[in-house]
Amino acid sequence: MPDYVLGVPRYANTAPLYHFLEQGDGIAFRYGVPTELNRWLLEGSVDLSLVSSYFYLANADKLRPLPDFSVADLGPVYSxxxxxxxxxxxxxxxxxxxxxxxxxxxxxxxxxxxxxxxxxxxxxxxxxxxxxxxxxxxxxxxxxxxxxxxxxxxxxxxxxxxxxxxxxxxxxxxxxxxxxxxxxxxRLPFVFAVWATRRDEPPPPEVVRRLRAARSLGLGNLAAVAGTEAERLGVPERLMQHYLWNFRYHLEAPDRLGLQTFARAVGLPYPGDYWDV
Missing domain, CATH: 3.40.190.10 (Periplasmic binding protein-like II)
Known part of the structure; x- marks a missing residue:
């Protein structure tokens, strides 16, 4: 059976979501910048990807996000x-x-x-x-x-x-x-990205389970994630740790309201439907 391919931006602010997620056992990563990941998801070369929120909203007839994942921020994001x-x-x-x-x-x-x-x-x-x-x-x-x-x-x-x-x-x-x-x-969070799949291809429950487990480990060990990312980028570890703890990764009610408000601000519909996983 071919690997289930995850589209991942190699950005420090997404690292807590997949730092502790190992490739293998049916999962493979494909790295790219958001504009590349957006295109690959629609083309079918990745199965589940972190995609930019504007791209999701503009293609909501083709995409559907996970219900409890986001890369969002309330206040300064620094990046x-x-x-x-x-x-x-x-x-x-x-x-x-x-x-x-x-x-x-x-x-x-x-x-x-x-x-x-x-x-x-x-x-x-x-x-x-x-x-x-x-x-x-x-x-x-x-x-x-x-x-x-x-x-x-x-x-x-x-x-x-x-x-x-x-x-x-x-x-x-x-x-x-x-x-x-x-x-x-x-006075709302801004959602920069969500995990999404093509609308007619629901994610395997085991993949979602592994993503949730990896996120829990990432947030529970944020100092380790920050240390790795600080070394990779050559920035102070204390600055990186503050940077990462500022993010919201669960697409909670305030984040959904922020996403809905952004959709309205740029003239796009907000479908508000998520995978039941």
Whole structure:
């Protein structure tokens, strides 16, 4: 019998879900960035995948998510950041990550809500893009590593985490956390990803059981997960541990309300149906 293939983004914020899930015994991993995983799920080359929430909502007629898994956040997420050298309301040009449609759509929504309409360009890169653009949207590992690289020291309190820095060529650099912007506007969590399958192909109960067991181990041993991810990315372990404990992985009622509110904000239906597993 062929392996059941899980689509997994190799991002630190998803590591607690699968750090303790071993390949084998009928399960295989396929790694990719969210835009790749989205495509592979529809094509059929992965069976169950973490997919971006915007992609799920836009393809809800083809997909169905697990009922109790998410990658969500209430307040600052630290890894979906707009780095910009002009104030938020004065942005004229923004370079967009090509890794995730959800973060791009969230940024567009937040700027439009404030009456800001910059010119957008899809670009891969880091802060060097600020030589040509007012802002650059980074997500995932690149975003958290870039942010960590700006810190002179790790703050003792989460209430003292800076959002303004000295950027390239001594310019003033702002870091706008999109999840925090969403929270300030809605007072709700933002759901970045869900586990989903194709609508007519329910997941095997044993696979879901193993995913739940792996998540329990990951969250119960968060220091070990953080240590591994901090070493992989070359960031301080204490910063990584704080980063990971900030996430919500169970798609609880507030998260579902946040997902529904995002669907409404971007003009997409919210089906609200999940696998009964």
């Amino acid at each position: 979906v950041n707009l780095f910009h050298t002009r104030p938020w309301r004065e942005l004229r040009s923004v370079a967009l990550t090509t890794e995730s449609a959800t973060s791009v759509r969230l940024l567009r929504y937040l700027l439009e809500a404030d009456g800001v309409e910059p010119e957008y360009t899809g670009e891969q890169g880091g802060l060097e893009l600020l030589e040509r653009y007012d802002g650059v949207l980074l997500i995932g590992d690149r975003a958290i590593a870039t942010y960590a690289g700006l810190l002179e020291r790790i703050p003792e309190s989460v209430h003292h985490i800076p959002r303004e820095f000295t950027g390239p060529q001594g310019a003033r650099l702002w870091v706008s956390d999109l999840s925090m912007q969403w929270y300030e506007r809605t």
